Amino acid sequence: GNGNGNGNGETDTPDDGAEAELRTYDGELSDDPTRTEVLQHVNGLAHEQAPWVFLHQQFSIYGINDDVSWDARADESIYVREFETDLDEITVSQGQLLETLDPTGENATPQYNIIDQAYDNFLGREDDTGRPLEGIVTDWERTDDLEIELQIRGDVEFHNGNDLDPSDVAFSINRANNPDVSEVADNLGDINEARAEDGNVILDLDSLTPTIFRNLTAFGRVVSESWVNDDSNDISTEINGTGPYELDEYVEGTRVSFTKFDAYWGEEPDPNAVTFNGIPEDGPRVDALISGDSDLITNVRPGDIPDVQEADGVGFEDVPSIRNIFLVQNDAFEPFDSQEFRQAMNFAVDVESIINSILNEFGNQTSQPTLPGHNGHNGDLDPYPHDPERAEALVEASGHAGVEIELHTPVGRYLRDADIAEAAASQIDELDNVSCTANRRDFGDLVGELLAPQDESPAFFLIGWGNPTLDGDYAMSPWFTEGPFQHFNNDEMAELLQQARNIPE
Structure with a gap:
């Protein structure tokens, strides 16, 4: 692991008596585990190692012309061949x-x-x-x-x-x-x-x-x-x-x-x-739907749903998606090389309030990289609770008190992405011993940077990860094993993911 622990997932209690217990998962593998059991175990280790700030499962919310009948797909795919409509031409607007x-x-x-x-x-x-x-x-x-x-x-x-x-x-x-x-x-x-x-x-x-x-x-x-x-x-x-x-x-x-x-x-x-x-900005996308310039739009903000409902000739469709939204904590950089600090950020962000206030409850809080219903999800893991005092104690234990960090976020790529990032940054900034700001970025530019070698990638950024295979391997292997998306180094997790790739279904 990358924490400062004693080998048992624990740290010595610092002199100020602050609690710095890092163990959040106590699962063990059998001698001959199934592939699903291995993936569940890696999800448990990810909960404890906290390579990400776990946020939420995104909902897909579409605005749609009443002249189009279409069932929004959980996998976020838009196949116009599935539309039932008398319209001769269709316009689709994405972020x-x-x-x-x-x-x-x-x-x-x-x-x-x-x-x-x-x-x-x-x-x-x-x-x-x-x-x-x-x-x-x-x-x-x-x-x-x-x-x-x-x-x-x-x-x-x-x-x-x-x-x-x-x-x-x-x-x-x-x-x-x-x-x-x-x-x-x-x-x-x-x-x-x-x-x-x-x-x-x-x-x-x-x-x-x-x-x-x-x-x-x-x-x-x-x-x-x-x-x-x-x-x-x-x-x-x-x-x-x-x-x-x-x-x-x-x-x-x-x-x-x-x-x-x-x-x-x-x-x-x-x-x-x-x-x-x-159309990157949320408001203009809704305007395009209401005006008739678009027949289907993606990522309708929950707060804009009443405007869509009140407009003539349009409505909305929503469905829990296969996409996980999270904040990557790149362990190539301080302070994110500290397990204490990474866990602290999970305790600092009030995900429930973000889901309720910014997403109008269109989101499910997550506890691990693999979403519920996907192969390898570990149903025994609870999301991190909001606990600023514990966050501050863990920051002290990490040795990074007083640090200033920057959270990079795309704009318009995911449902209310920048608003979510700014809320998370503000909650982190409320800690007495961490300063945090959010930086709005062009999605293409941000992706280009995060695909660079890990030590040249941003240290802290919001991203979404769709999982079209609905399998824990794709949820985790790109991020925790060698490749362009790797932003966390843990030998045990990487070896177990490789082991899972050699066990039949």
Whole structure:
């Protein structure tokens, strides 16, 4: 661990008598644990080590035109093909647009919401369980510990008129798993190679990868090998997919427009055209809905719901999402290398008041990285209570009394993100022995910085982490094992996460 403990998760009581007990979890693993038990144990260790200030499970709140019928998905995905409407054209406004049209060029929900109108996942998924469903891959089987066989749908056409071949799917998986071109290479799985064989696709694995089928629902999209390899095409500004819509216009930083693809293999969608745009500020997004400039908007502030309800022709949909909102405490920097200090920040932030006052109860307080209902969630862990006195005592025990810290926050990426961060910073600042300010940041700039090496990343920042696999591995491994998102170093947690990757479901 990174605390100043005595090896038992405890510290010696300082001279002033302040309580500095650090043990918050007393679970133990059996000699032959299941994969789920290992993940539950790592969640318990995370509760105790406090690499994050645990905040809340985000609710997705959408504003929607009354002429559109749509059930908001727990996985935050927006598939216009699911809309039931007589409207010919649909406009969707998000807090963020995207950085690239390359389906593996960015791992972020706003990007997927846009490109998934035109690109298909390898497998579909149930939005509330993560269970794989048929997609371009129609059947999937583990034929050996280290071999997967995928059957590929026939009679599928790319937008440029080329037929889909199993070799395109194999190429797409290999490309998604190539860290030189893909931002999701670390997440797809421990795949040595995908290859087309006898009309199917075979995956040769380097390790068991128990989440491989869940991963194929979430990471990577089906692309055309010949089109991608043709230097006259630019996958960052053009699209050639197999999805229900084809790209009509891309104006970087402004909008992405699609029209219906007549040769789509699946059920024909209702709208003939759809446009996505980015409106970072919450108020103007609501104004766009009420004025009729947008038919669906994301991240409606709870306080704006009455305005939406009172307006003619619009309403709202809400659903608990698969996204966890938290404050990362980067242990490459003081004071966050101290377990006492990290726990102190959890006791300092009044999450319940933030949920009640800022989110109008649209949020569930969390106690660990893995959300309830997801594989590996530990139901025995309680959230940190608000306890400023204990926070101050732990700050004293950490040796960092008087420290000044800065909390970086995106604006408009998550539901009331900057307001939440500013409230948390204010509550921390109320401690007698810590000063804290919030710094509003452009989301793209902040992500670019946090993906830098850990010792060059911000020390303290708000972020959201969606978990499309609904599995504890994706909730924790990117943050606690080697990779661009790692901001915490604990050998026991990292080794257990690797162990879980080698235990069958």
